[in-house]
Amino acid sequence: MTTSEVHPLLRYKRPLIFTRPGERLAGATRASIEMGCDALWIEGHGRVGKTFGGRQLVQTDAWRPFSMYMTEFTYSKPQKPTEGYFMTSLLTQMGQSVAASASSNMLLARVVRTLNEQRVKRSADMLGLVFNEANRFTSEEYEHAMSIGNEFEKTTRVFYLFINQSDAGQLGRGDTDARPPRHIFGRYFINSHRYTGLLWDVPKDDRPHQAMSDVALAFLEYDEELTWPEGSGITFTQHCAPKAWANGWRLGAQIDMIRKVVNEVRSEAGLPLATSWPMLTFEKFVYTVLVRIAMEDENFLELTEAQVREVLYRVGYLEIEPGYEGVVA
Amino acid sequence: MNIVIPGPYIELRGTRPRDELTPFADVLTSPFAGSDQSETPAASGFGTLAKIVRLNHLEPKELSSLLGIRVRRADDLSAVMTFSEARQIAVARSLRLPEVPMEWNVSTWFPFKAPSSLLATGWTFRYCPECLLEGYHTLLHQMPWIHRCAWHDVALRDDCQHCGLPVAVKADWLAGANLECACSQSPLDTDLIMRAAAPEGAKLFTDNYLHWAAEERSRSTLVIPDLAGDPRPALAALVEVPGPWHRRIRVVTDSRADASFDPPPPLSMVHVRTLRRSERAPLPDRDGLVELEQVRRDRPGFLTTPKRLAPMMSAVAANLALCLPAKSLTDREMSLFLAGIGIEAPESFDPADRRFSGEVSMLPPNYIGSRQFLNLLCVHPCVYRLVAGLVDAVLEGRNLFDFHAQASHQEFDLLMRGCGQVLARGYADGLRSTLAVHVPELYTQPRLSPRLRQPWVLVRKDSGRLSSVRVAWVPLSCGVRGEAAVLEAADQANQRRHYSGRRRRK
Numbered sequence: 016m017t018t019s020e021v022h023p024l025l026r027y028k029r030p031l032i033f034t035r036p037g038e039r040l041a042g043a044t045r046a047s048i049e050m051g052c053d054a055l056w057i058e059g060h061g062r063v064g065k066t067f068g069g070r071q072l073v074q075t076d077a078w079r080p081f082s083m084y085m086t087e088f089t090y091s092k093p094q095k096p097t098e099g100y101f102m103t104s105l106l107t108q109m110g111q112s113v114a115a116s117a118s119s120n121m122l123l124a125r126v127v128r129t130l131n132e133q134r135v136k137r138s139a140d141m142l143g144l145v146f147n148e149a150n151r152f153t154s155e156e157y158e159h160a161m162s163i164g165n166e167f168e169k170t171t172r173v174f175y176l177f178i179n180q181s182d183a184g185q186l187g188r189g190d191t192d193a194r195p196p197r198h199i200f201g202r203y204f205i206n207s208h209r210y211t212g213l214l215w216d217v218p219k220d221d222r223p224h225q226a227m228s229d230v231a232l233a234f235l236e237y238d239e240e241l242t243w244p245e246g247s248g249i250t251f252t253q254h255c256a257p258k259a260w261a262n263g264w265r266l267g268a269q270i271d272m273i274r275k276v277v278n279e280v281r282s283e284a285g286l287p288l289a290t291s292w293p294m295l296t297f298e299k300f301v302y303t304v305l306v307r308i309a310m311e312d313e314n315f316l317e318l319t320e321a322q323v324r325e326v327l328y329r330v331g332y333l334e335i336e337p338g339y340e341g342v343v344a
Numbered sequence: 345m346n347i348v349i350p351g352p353y354i355e356l357r358g359t360r361p362r363d364e365l366t367p368f369a370d371v372l373t374s375p376f377a378g379s380d381q382s383e384t385p386a387a388s389g390f391g392t393l394a395k396i397v398r399l400n401h402l403e404p405k406e407l408s409s410l411l412g413i414r415v416r417r418a419d420d421l422s423a424v425m426t427f428s429e430a431r432q433i434a435v436a437r438s439l440r441l442p443e444v445p446m447e448w449n450v451s452t453w454f455p456f457k458a459p460s461s462l463l464a465t466g467w468t469f470r471y472c473p474e475c476l477l478e479g480y481h482t483l484l485h486q487m488p489w490i491h492r493c494a495w496h497d498v499a500l501r502d503d504c505q506h507c508g509l510p511v512a513v514k515a516d517w518l519a520g521a522n523l524e525c526a527c528s529q530s531p532l533d534t535d536l537i538m539r540a541a542a543p544e545g546a547k548l549f550t551d552n553y554l555h556w557a558a559e560e561r562s563r564s565t566l567v568i569p570d571l572a573g574d575p576r577p578a579l580a581a582l583v584e585v586p587g588p589w590h591r592r593i594r595v596v597t598d599s600r601a602d603a604s605f606d607p608p609p610p611l612s613m614v615h616v617r618t619l620r621r622s623e624r625a626p627l628p629d630r631d632g633l634v635e636l637e638q639v640r641r642d643r644p645g646f647l648t649t650p651k652r653l654a655p656m657m658s659a660v661a662a663n664l665a666l667c668l669p670a671k672s673l674t675d676r677e678m679s680l681f682l683a684g685i686g687i688e689a690p691e692s693f694d695p696a697d698r699r700f701s702g703e704v705s706m707l708p709p710n711y712i713g714s715r716q717f718l719n720l721l722c723v724h725p726c727v728y729r730l731v732a733g734l735v736d737a738v739l740e741g742r743n744l745f746d747f748h749a750q751a752s753h754q755e756f757d758l759l760m761r762g763c764g765q766v767l768a769r770g771y772a773d774g775l776r777s778t779l780a781v782h783v784p785e786l787y788t789q790p791r792l793s794p795r796l797r798q799p800w801v802l803v804r805k806d807s808g809r810l811s812s813v814r815v816a817w818v819p820l821s822c823g824v825r826g827e828a829a830v831l832e833a834a835d836q837a838n839q840r841r842h843y844s845g846r847r848r849r850k
Binding site: 039050052071077132136206240245 | 374403
């Protein structure tokens with residue numbers, strides 16, 4: 016059986032969904048680009064969905080103020096953050112062959128040409144580069160990013176999205192100096208965006224436009240938007256729980272009960288009421304409910320509180336929540 | 345610090361179907377900028393390499409480390425990438441191509457069966473200035489029968505369009521400046537080649553051309569002469585492109601790009617003759633081909649001329665004798681030259697004031713009984729060996745017995761006429777060249793002046809039957825030695841070959 020014949024929820028990598036945090040990131044990125052900024056600093060706790068939020072930007076273009084070629088990189092932690100290492104890392108991630116002996120200025124030229132070729136091929140005005148794990152950057156890496164920006168500045172424009180995991184390092188901004196040199200600070204550290212998990216309540220600024228919470232909208236993706244087989248109109252929820260679906264059950268229909276159980280679980284662990292739900296555990300929750308509970312029980316009609324509680328423990332909901340200190344042995 | 349810019353409310357849901365979203369990152373699959381072959385159809389190996397080198401800012405030393413090809417700085421990279429299969433494989437591997445693209449193989453572009461190495465002699469990088477500016481080069485532009493770019497309508501060039509120096513195709517350049525001429529002008533424009541697209545119309549034309557060439561290749565075979573020189577003049581004359589393309593790729597007319605440049609060199613020195621199958625062919629003399637087998641010897645000496653060809657050789661000798669200036673031949677020599685056509689010397693004939701020459705007397709065909717014998721010492725070996733090649737091309741591995749059984753008499757007649765045409769013209773050239781030693785006045789007469797020419801033949805079959813034989817005669821360079829000396833040197837080489845062959849047999 017090939018991958019495409021398997022239901023997307025059963026594949027080795029499950030599908031991407033549109034989320035409100037991703038859309039808020041799109042809005043912030045658009046505003047930064049329109050303002051003429053060089054970068055947007057994205058901060059957020061681990062596993063809230065920053066990487067896929069960035070990927071959502073790469074794969075959509077409705078938010079872009081100008082035509083852009085976007086690509087994403089991740090960065091490792093070298094012993095010595097040289098320009099050669101930085102450029103080689105980018106080229107390698109773009110699938111390019113690189114000679115060990117190449118000088119760093121030649122590699123810089125290759126990075127610029129390779130990116131520019133993709134931009135020109137798409138007739139795009141500018142470039143957007145998403146750097147995942149930017150918390151691993153030192154000020155030297157920012158210098159290298161600036162070298163690329165300077166090269167592009169001659170003919171076009173590059174905009175960086177630096178994705179930082181705020182709980183990854185000791186110094187807040189990864190391991191970067193508390194106060195980087197002014198020329199770097201002015202370019203890359205001015206604007207920031209706080210990336211959150213799926214919010215349980217609609218933020219005040221979004222209320223004029225957004226009627227449902229982020230979590231409800233995310234459930235709606237599985238209930239109404241994601242379908243399989245292609246063109247069949249059968250949603251993921253319908254596929255996994257046909258009997259319950261016929262009875263009018265939806266994932267989003269039990270959102271109040273789910274929130275209640277989430278808060279109970281949190282309060283038992285000494286955590287405050289939930290404000291957001293990290294994408295990692297949310298997506299695992301949906302998978303477990305649809306595949307492991309609804310799909311395996313042909314008489315499934317709706318979730319019980321006990322099932323929700325069990326699933327939350329099974330997907331490690333508490334383990335990645337900030338402030339959780341574990342269970343006393 | 346940490347200014348949070350309020351963003352506009354953006355809704356991405358509904359802007360893109362969910363099944364178009366992927367959880368995977370978009371990663372480039374080509375290992376170099378500009379190496380995506382799908383966007384430059386039918387590009388040459390060198391064109392691809394030149395574009396990659398320019399776009400990726402590669403240095404010559406990186407050809408080895410990145411592309412796996414070892415070359416010397418003095419090597420012509422365009423020739424290397426056209427004729428070296430090993431280098432083509434190495435580059436294709438480096439570009440992660442499943443195999444070497446067929447368009448990199450020069451013989452794919454031939455409308456006849458011939459090895460790729462055919463064009464190696466006299467190779468010069470040839471290009472359309474407008475195509476190359478965008479980083480596109482195709483082996484179509486290397487074909488000697490193509491003179492213009494079919495989609496840009498400009499004349500093809502083999503030199504720098506600014507200063508006329510040869511194009512800098514050696515594996516020696518400064519990073520980011522490959523192909524740049526000594527006059528500091530580059531035929532490549534880095535900004536344009538980033539678009540990585542074939543010029544408009546190129547794909548359609550090259551597809552049609554390759555289709556036509558493949559069809560022609562299944563029907564036509566090129567017979568290459570021994571010690572072949574530069575094949576381009578012969579090929580330019582031999583290959584006939586389909587009528588509708590003729591104006592687009594061959595005709596030299598004034599146009600925007602070549603108005604100020606000289607047209608390609610004329611092909612007037614190349615003579616072409618096409619023989620076609622005749623419905624009124626005489627019944628074949630089956631022994632003719634057996635007799636022609638003699639030309640395969642290392643030093644054939646005298647050829648027993650097949651009966652079908654004897655009148656042609658006699659006519660060559662007689663026509664030349666009748667055109668010679670006064671006092672060129674003695675009475676006896678004249679009668680030998682005219683013996684074949686059975687006439688006497690004209691009354692106006694003025695015999696030479698010298699003694700009878702044994703050497704001259706051996707030049708015309710000799711007769712013993714009813715058989716004619718042709719002295720091949722005065723025929724350049726590239727001519728009579730081509731006769732053997734022509735027979736082989738037609739027989740295609742069959743033996744003579746099978747050929748006689750399978751071929752129609754029209755085919756047999758066409759083959760014999762083709763052999764006769766090659767042999768007769770080669771004999772005429774040889775006669776004039778040898779006689780010129782004794783009759784120096786020949787050099788002053790344009791039609792009779794000695795010259796040696798090399799024949800190239802294109803054999804065409806339709807539905808498996810020989811349908812035409814097209815022969816092109818290309819001047820053979822004799823340098824300062826003179827034609828007779830060239831013939832003598834060729835005979836000495838034959839002698840050496842003959843003796844070494846005899847020693848091997850012992």
